Amino acid sequence: MSSDLTIYFGTVTGNAESLAFRAQERAQAAGISATLVNLAEISPDQLITEGHALFVVSTWGDGEPPMDVETFYYDLEASDLDLSNLSYAIFGLGDRDYPIFNGFARNLDERLASFGAQALYERAEADVFFDDTYAEWEAGIFPLLEERLALLATA
Numbered sequence: 648m649s650s651d652l653t654i655y656f657g658t659v660t661g662n663a664e665s666l667a668f669r670a671q672e673r674a675q676a677a678g679i680s681a682t683l684v685n686l687a688e689i690s691p692d693q694l695i696t697e698g699h700a701l702f703v704v705s706t707w708g709d710g711e712p713p714m715d716v717e718t719f720y721y722d723l724e725a726s727d728l729d730l731s732n733l734s735y736a737i738f739g740l741g742d743r744d745y746p747i748f749n750g751f752a753r754n755l756d757e758r759l760a761s762f763g764a765q766a767l768y769e770r771a772e773a774d775v776f777f778d779d780t781y782a783e784w785e786a787g788i789f790p791l792l793e794e795r796l797a798l799l800a801t802a
């Protein structure tokens with residue numbers, strides 16, 4: 648059986664993966680089945696059949712995706728997907744000392760929306776000390792997800 652929620656992450660040094668893991672634990676505590684997936688391991692068309700997804704992604708280079716997510720992202724940019732089934736929220740990790748703060752999270756958000764995906768919650772843009780920003784985002788997004796998924800289950 649497929650899960651209720653997919654939590655995609657893009658990382659270099661593991662921060663995004665560890666927060667994605669926290670989100671998975673939070674989901675499971677609420678009875679939501681959630682799968683963790685590295686964006687480096689999928690092609691963008693996998694998103695077409697997705698219902699609800701979280702994206703926890705860091706920014707590297709000069710506002711770029713993590714190196715191993717570049718192929719995914721450039722394929723996504725070059726595609727013409729219909730993502731109207733997808734409801735999503737993005738948690739970005741970055742560092743305000745870089746000129747393009749959270750550039751990848753912003754670009755990914757824009758791109759998903761341009762393909763018809765619905766943003767469920769405002770994108771978070773965390774700085775180097777990301778714990779409090781994450782806790783706030785988690786506290787905001789999960790009640791919404793719980794409500795949506797409960798409604799779907801009774802529909």
Ligand SMILES: Cc1cc2nc3c(=O)[nH]c(=O)nc-3n(C[C@H](O)[C@H](O)[C@H](O)COP(=O)(O)O)c2cc1C
Pocket residue numbers: 657658659660661662663664704705706707708709710711713740741742743745746747748749750775
């Ligand atoms: C070489 C390097 C380049 C970076 N480039 C950016 C950047 O352009 N914009 C930004 O907001 N953060 C940038 N960062 C900060 C990272 O996104 C931040 O450290 C993040 O927590 C890393 O998460 P990860 O471990 O999931 O990859 C950069 C960090 C390094 C070391």
